[in-house]
Amino acid sequence: MKIEMTSSQLERLKALGGNIEAGYCFESTAQREAEFKRLEKALVLEAKKNLNTLRTGDRRPMLCKVQEQLVEALTSEGFVQVVTPTIISKKFLERMTIDDDHALHTQVFWVDKNKCLRPMLAPNLYSVSKDLLNIWEKPVRIFEIGSCFRKESQGKSHLNEFTMLNLVEWGTAIGNRDNRIRELSDLVLKTLRIEDYEFEEEDSVVYGNTIDVVKNGLELGSSSKGSHPLDAAWGITDSWVGIGFGLERLLMIREQKNNIHALAKSIAYLDGVRLNIK
Structure with a gap:
């Protein structure tokens, strides 16, 4: 049986700027959790990088x-x-x-x-x-x-x-x-x-x-x-x-x-x- 991201996981990734949609499937719950954590970590790092660029750059949205x-x-x-x-x-x-x-x-x-x-x-x-x-x-x-x-x-x-x-x-x-x-x-x-x-x-x-x-x-x-x-x-x-x-x-x-x-x-x-x- 294919296992999908939970709705809360999808919302979290979307809030961080990810483009993950429903239907993203995994072979096991453990595989899903590992992939979610990987994606979340990458998006958080990207977010911090972008915020630092704003802070050290022209400082205007x-x-x-x-x-x-x-x-x-x-x-x-x-x-x-x-x-x-x-x-x-x-x-x-x-x-x-x-x-x-x-x-x-x-x-x-x-x-x-x-x-x-x-x-x-x-x-x-x-x-x-x-x-x-x-x-x-x-x-x-x-x-x-x-x-x-x-x-x-x-x-x-x-x-x-x-x-x-x-x-x-x-x-x-x-x-x-x-x-x-x-x-x-x-x-x-x-x-x-x-x-x-x-x-x-x-x-x-x-x-x-x-x-x-x-x-x-x-x-x-x-x-x-x-x-x-x-x-x-x-x-x-x-x-x-x-x-x-x-x-x-x-x-x-x-x-x-x-x-x-x-x-x-x-x-x-x-x-x-x-x-x-x-």
Whole structure:
């Protein structure tokens, strides 16, 4: 009879960064225990090595470094970085059509009956853009990198708190919008050294028809374009393109990790390495 790793052994190895899956079989319990200890020891040594490299190297986690790289790349292309509040009003969500009956409403973390932790960056970017379009000549290019919060289903590719990059360009020629979405997506993904991705048309619960960036079946980013029905709530009529990326997902794909939590803001992991390794 074939003997498999126990569920606790598999979870331990996965937490340490191993890619061991169920179905890894042995001839005896003794053989399984010996192999588990060998794999665990090797992964712990690798984890300690990586933590020491972080400590003696540039001392900054990947999530921090990619934000800096993206800021440099986007500002070099004429985008202006903005920083907006994490707590937003309920009326901002309602302008995005997210009312009490919307599918996304149950995923929102409410602070009180009129305020919540933002589930997306778009409402604040709409508000900032509305004023900038009255001040600056087009094209107006802005972006934000910041935390968003959703009551997502827990799994290896979802987080309750995640880091979003959201960029928008106002004044894009209508006939060039799809091409511009691909150009800006290429800029972001090239900056982070991610290759071999695809563009797919999808239907979003907020934006309707979108062009998503996908790799290995995982959505890395989602775009939209306007004029869009949502624009009217903000008094905007200009043509535009916008794209949002989850940075932890980008890192998960680039670093070939099997668990997005290792690359997120965490007290259990540091720069992809499990801290409880003894």
